[in-house]
Amino acid sequence: MIVLDHRGKRQSLMPLNVGPSHPATHGCLRFLTAMDGETIVASVEEIGYLHRGFEKMVERGTWQQVVPYTDRLNYCSAIMNNIAYCRAVENMFGVEITERCKVLRVIVNELSRINDHFVCVAAAFQDLGGTTPFMYAFNPREEIMCIWEKLTGARLTNSYSRIGGLARDSYDGFEQDVLAALDSTEKALKDLHACLDRNRIFLDRTVGIGKISAEKAISYGWTGPCLRACGVASDLRKDEPYYDYETYDWEVVVGTQGDCNDRLQVRLAEIEESMKIVRQALKRLTPGPIDIVDPRIRVPSHKLAYQDMEGLIGRFKSVYEGIRVPEGEYYCGSECANGELGFTIVSDGSGHPYRIKVRPPCLTQFAAFHELVEGGQLADSMAVLSGLNIIAGELDR
């Protein structure tokens, strides 16, 4: 197409479609660029290729049946989404979960965050051309996924937390397994840093690429590691603490320049902070109940249901009709791997959700994508895209 720029000069631009089927777009993102040679002059994005109707599907089941759907939002760190949803509903009830449950939730939260950051970093390096870091980064993931398998029964989409507690308690040997996984994580981190910190190619391709200022990032609503890479120390675990996060000894990782390199390095550093939290949390793990004892919220256990009449009735009503969340509208956000995952919940007092809206952290980051790539080259757009960690399950719901 022929355009006239603001000075009146004629330019011939080529529209190039980087379509949904592309190695770097994870199968679900599309952007159309107007190219002047190798430089991107303008770009528009299209999403919705994985729109699965989460918000419509949850309206037809009960409140507990929403948990598997939340798994598949950010499928790289599935348990974090479960916990974010359960936390929102528990806040509506106004209940406080048990101590052991809090500590366990913190441990699985941080392990999921480590998993997610490893996937992001591995995919980013593969998109830039390096397959070795991809292999290195998936090793600790395997160990953590084995822990998930023993703990919850599934490797990836676990549905581990329940409203008012957890699905089941941890198994014997959980602490040793977690410590072994953390050792494997440390080794992988060391290998990754060795591959990347002073790698000429990696630095040339990511330093100074896809820069965004902090004001623009806030205007676009960025949260999570991408915002922290711009220099803004905003972390929901410190600003609005929950599950005793303020009592652990860890720090918020902040970048300086807001470019692609910072986003990836912030994620690698956050893995270290998460490891610190897990080690401290393991020391706090004391025996105790994991579910709150309230049949209106947490379904009575099998033992009670088979022995006690009230337990049986409670179980029946809880499973068939759903728990009765108090009527009202509430928004609650939690710090997930990509940023603030929020749920706007509208409840009509019955056992079925009336409306649950998910606030996905990646939507805001992808909305700013055109700002990051315009003016750069096509190869840079790949580096930028993979550094943003766009998970389509969350983006399109």
Add this chain to the structure above:
Amino acid sequence: MVNVDEIFSVLEEKFGATKESKDKWTVTAIVPAAYLHNAVQFLRDESAIKFEMLVDIAGVDYLTYPNHEGPRFAVDYAFKSMSTPGARIRLKVQVPEADLNVPTLTDLYANANWYEREVFDQFGIVFTGHPDLRRLLNHVEFVGHPLRKDYPAQKRQWLSTNDYLLPALEKRLEVLGYRVVQRSKEVETVDNEFLEGSIKE
């Protein structure tokens, strides 16, 4: 130390906001649609706690809500403050079915663009002044607004060809200061209807 309730009382006297009784946990203010833009600008620039980030825009359809009186739709805005961490406020605009127009916030917050497109896509609420209101999640040939309560969940709609996106690209070039004088050869068809997005003139 300013409290969010005090911000709410300022909203009440300046913009006619009323407190949403359904929200028992945080502060939600129901604002008339005409005052929305000014109220949000006040929250962002001039209030004692500045709310710099728009967190989410959610649409709600109250068609099957038990004992609901009032307009059928509502649009929920959630704001967060970066300078005062921990301060959050929510605004709500009630939208009757007869007049589905709400002023846009795209000039105040950059992410309102996509959030409003999604609410339009799922509910059909039109945001006046939005630069590029078309569908976000559903495909171009989709007819209807799926998250409304009267849209059956299993009603499927096939797509024949994907959106060309070239009109959107041309719009973006114009925003950047370029002027398109000749369209792409591949797209020089007579079939203009085929090229437009989901909003037909």
Add this chain to the structure above:
Amino acid sequence: MTDVAEKPNFITSSLDFLVNWGRTNSLWPFPYGTACCAIEFMSTEVGRYDLSRIGSEYVRFTPRQSDVLLVSGTITYKQAPILKRIYEQMAEPRWVIAMGACACSGGFYDCYCTVPGIDHIIPVDVYIGGCPSRPEAFFDAMFDLQKKIKDESYMKQRTERVKEQLEMIKAKTAEAKEEAREFAHEKVAEFKELVAEKEKEFVEQTQFWKR
């Protein structure tokens, strides 16, 4: 030549064996991954569950260079035309594996936007269940696919294709002959007319007393 090739014999079956051996042990997948199953596929590619030990050395993200279209993840109506196009662009021989509950049947997303199974769009060879499918299930599916390929007969396909082409050529020549015959008939009739006319003229000319 075609007669010899039509009957299966030692030569054709050996060629079949060789061709199938080559195909089964070098199935390069095209991971058309959209959702969670793609992450499990990534785990299958690396480290513990190594995919290259069965011959899928590297994944090729282009339909021209790959053999197996591995659809892992939910396919929505927005994605469907693209999936069809990618399938059409793949070069023969090609196979399709539907990985995961969403690709096989739509999964638990029974709503307005998901295609209830990719077999509404493209033909599928192997289905893998699971949400997401375990790496072991994926290997099982690859072995099933290899068994299926071993039963294929390249020479039979080739003879069938040759037969098809031969029929096509015969049909075309018959058509052309028909056309030519008609044309020839027409021309002959025309000439006969012309000759008759000329004869009449000539006779008229010579029988000047009859004018």
